[in-house]
Amino acid sequence: MNAKATNTVQTDTGTVLSVQNLTTSFLVDGDWKPVVRDISFDVRPRETVAIVGESGSGKSVTSLSIMRLLQADTSRIEGKVFLNGTDLVALPESEMRKVRGNDVSMIFQEPMTSLNPLFTIGDQIAEALLCHQKMSRADAKAETMKLLEKVRIPSAASRFDEYPHRFSGGMRQRVMIAMALASRPKLLIADEPTTALDVTIQGQILDLIKMLQDEQGTSVLFITHDMGVVAEIADRTVVMFRGEQVETGATADIFHRGEHPYTRALLSAVPVLGSMHGYDRPLRFPIVNTTTGEAIASTETPDTVDNNKPVLEVKNLVKRFDIHTGLFGRLGGRVHAVENVSFDLFAGETLSLVGESGCGKSTTGRAIMRLIEPTSGSVMVDGQDMLQLEKRELRQMRKSIQMIFQDPFASLNPRMTVGDAIAEPYLEHKMGTSKQARDVVADLLSKVGLTSDMASRYPHEFSGGQRQRVCIARALALKPKVIVADESVSALDVSVKAQVINLMLDLQQSLNLAFLFISHDMAVVERVSHRVAVMYLGEIVEIGPRASVFDNPQHDYTKRLMAAVPVPDPDRRREKRIGDTVELHSPIRAPDYQASIREFREVASGHLVAV
Structure with a gap:
């Protein structure tokens, strides 16, 4: 009973996820090396919070720590991660398996490595339903059809028995979203879900996540390094730099009134369509100094054609x-x-x-x-x-x-x-x-x-x-x-x-x-x-x-x-x-x-x- 009490606390009833002082360390040459230090943020119902930063900033490690997907013997997670009042860090692994895919689901960056090439698309989505819901195979298949239609996969019925290699990158990502939403999770973690996709497919996936969020009331934790995507989808933004949280706030405030030098430098390095108006030749990008977080101004190239x-x-x-x-x-x-x-x-x-x-x-x-x-x-x-x-x-x-x-x-x-x-x-x-x-x-x-x-x-x-x-x-x-x-x-x-x-x-x-x-x-x-x-x-x-x-x-x-x-x-x-x-x-x-x-x-x- 006491153990159960330590896992459940009274948190803000308006919060789905509350991350408090999260620190993740890896075992390197016999020593524990912290790679994520003292991260804290909340995600409210129907809200999208983006964690933004570059490779090595710790954003993906943060999401894997929340899901407890890091290798147990070489990683150490400290702090608290409350999902609807339950501390996920303190849960035994057997209980955590019931949470994953049911209360919280995750979409990964590369769908082809996340989908099993030996099983059909339909079977893989149905498996998620059968694992977490008490339903027959026939009911699971019917629900899978609805999910495929919900994520806008054309001719869903005919594609149930097709294998992942028969789908385009955008369609495979839609399958991953369908699988993640199968048990109607309270929280969806999307780790760089659009990075490898074409710009039009990326736009469709972002619109799809927005639509499903409105329909099902799901909260979203969106991991990305693309500031354009952050502006499109996020209510609030957490900026990470070298394993630390350097700025947090409403997305509009971060973009228009960002205070940390790294935040401003990251925004200045984002190519904006239409920004070349008035320039005849290619324009160098401003360079972000990853030590100070400052940016060096861009210059137009000379004419050498x-x-x-x-x-x-x-x-x-x-x-x-x-x-x-x-x-x-x-x-x-x-x-x-x-x-x-x-x-x-x-x-x-x-x-x-x-x-x-x-x-x-x-x-x-x-x-x-x-x-x-x-x-x-x-x-x-x-x-x-x-x-x-x-x-x-x-x-x-x-x-x-x-x-x-x-x-x-x-x-x-x-x-x-x-x-x-x-x-x-x-x-x-x-x-x-x-x-x-x-x-x-x-x-x-x-x-x-x-x-x-x-x-x-x-x-x-x-x-x-x-x-x-x-x-x-x-x-x-x-x-x-x-x-x-x-x-x-x-x-x-x-x-x-x-x-x-x-x-x-x-x-x-x-x-x-x-x-x-x-x-x-x-x-x-x-x-x-x-x-x-x-x-x-x-x-x-x-x-x-x-x-x-x-x-x-x-x-x-x-x-x-x-x-x-x-x-x-x-x-x-x-x-x-x-x-x-x-x-x-x-x-x-x-x-x-x-x-x-x-x-x-x-x-x-x-x-x-x-x-």
């Missing part, structure tokens, strides 16, 4: 993937991933390819590099068609065009030091001796804002932003003229993203590099681009100078992309930006399908729109 002769000419590029079906593998159709794409890229210029996942922008980049073989078309680099080159000639030509990938950790060999990784292409192409390679590595590390002594370290010893700098250094080792940057900053925190983009702009200026910048982040694209090409279903539907495309978008799809961008303005928090769910149409066509040639009309100088 050489419009005389393109360094990259792409003409009528086509890439189709065959789909084989049946016992004998007959051709059942083709995925028209890239269809008649044409553009030029000049020295010192950044051309951005934008669009949602599945639009063909990454396939275009890989086809240009011949990492996948195009179906037809031409890719001219230095007057040579890369698609016509033999293997040895292509290897030589790759010195002129290099690629930076989205995930720097996956593109670096974990068993090689970063110095060896940077030197490898230099030595493979026999551009110098081992001693010269060491000098080149030291120079490149310095160029990308690292130090030469870091060459002996391994990739796991670097942060995400530092690893991306290493990948940029490796791409520069062969002195290329063109760099294809495929979502190269999309996974980075706002201040790290600003640093990496500023580095790319500085290198472009000093080395006269041409960038093909592939991204779905419209606000970043507006900031860094000279020209923009919008892709939809494998085709370019609008292309032109950045100012013309952003100030006067003509194609419906371009307008929809821009309308979906979260704006860091709390006054628009309850504004519903996107209508009903709009999924990309399927790019799969019959084997004999012939795509029609797109016609374009010119709406301004160099600004072309598909008709």
Whole structure:
């Protein structure tokens, strides 16, 4: 009885969650190292509280501590976490299992790793119901159908028996939300649920959470580093920096009257759509000093674009993937991933390819590099068609065009030091001796804002932003003229993203590099681009100078992309930006399908729109 009494206290009846002096420590080399220190905040009924901060700030550890999902033997949670008056920290694990998924549920950042690939979507949602509710399998299936419809999954009945890999990223996240809401929890913890999603899908997920919150009265604890998302969804905001709570208050107060230097610096580093009005060239981001929390002002880049002769000419590029079906593998159709794409890229210029996942922008980049073989078309680099080159000639030509990938950790060999990784292409192409390679590595590390002594370290010893700098250094080792940057900053925190983009702009200026910048982040694209090409279903539907495309978008799809961008303005928090769910149409066509040639009309100088 006494133990029960210690678990339940009288707290504010208007509070669903009350976190009091939460401190979480990890066991490191025999010592307890606190990573979250003395955090306190409340979440009221129907309220959304955002915990915002960058990687390493402790926001995700805070959410995992509340759910008691940290490994017990290597972590220690101190303080109190009251959920409707019950202290979760003091609960035995057997009781805590009844709370998880029932009274409090969690949505994680990457739905594909959270869903079991061996079980159907319907079975996984029904399992949550069967675990916490006394109902039959038939009732659980019926309730699952209602949940799928509630989270706006089209044709819910037909998709009950489908597996996670058959769903898009946005649809998988909707499934995770359905699963989290299955037992009608009093509190929903959303840990970076929209970070990896396209801007339109992100908007739909945010609108969905708002709608479900209104319908079911759920309280939401939203973990994110995206200040635009915070402005859209949060009633109150907790700002975290290096494991500590540096500022807490109403979201409007935080945005308009933020007092802590780190809060102001974080807001100043957020790209805002429309902020480039009046600027002709890319604009460097203000840099956040993560020690003092202060920001350095941004500057416009000088004009270095050489419009005389393109360094990259792409003409009528086509890439189709065959789909084989049946016992004998007959051709059942083709995925028209890239269809008649044409553009030029000049020295010192950044051309951005934008669009949602599945639009063909990454396939275009890989086809240009011949990492996948195009179906037809031409890719001219230095007057040579890369698609016509033999293997040895292509290897030589790759010195002129290099690629930076989205995930720097996956593109670096974990068993090689970063110095060896940077030197490898230099030595493979026999551009110098081992001693010269060491000098080149030291120079490149310095160029990308690292130090030469870091060459002996391994990739796991670097942060995400530092690893991306290493990948940029490796791409520069062969002195290329063109760099294809495929979502190269999309996974980075706002201040790290600003640093990496500023580095790319500085290198472009000093080395006269041409960038093909592939991204779905419209606000970043507006900031860094000279020209923009919008892709939809494998085709370019609008292309032109950045100012013309952003100030006067003509194609419906371009307008929809821009309308979906979260704006860091709390006054628009309850504004519903996107209508009903709009999924990309399927790019799969019959084997004999012939795509029609797109016609374009010119709406301004160099600004072309598909008709």
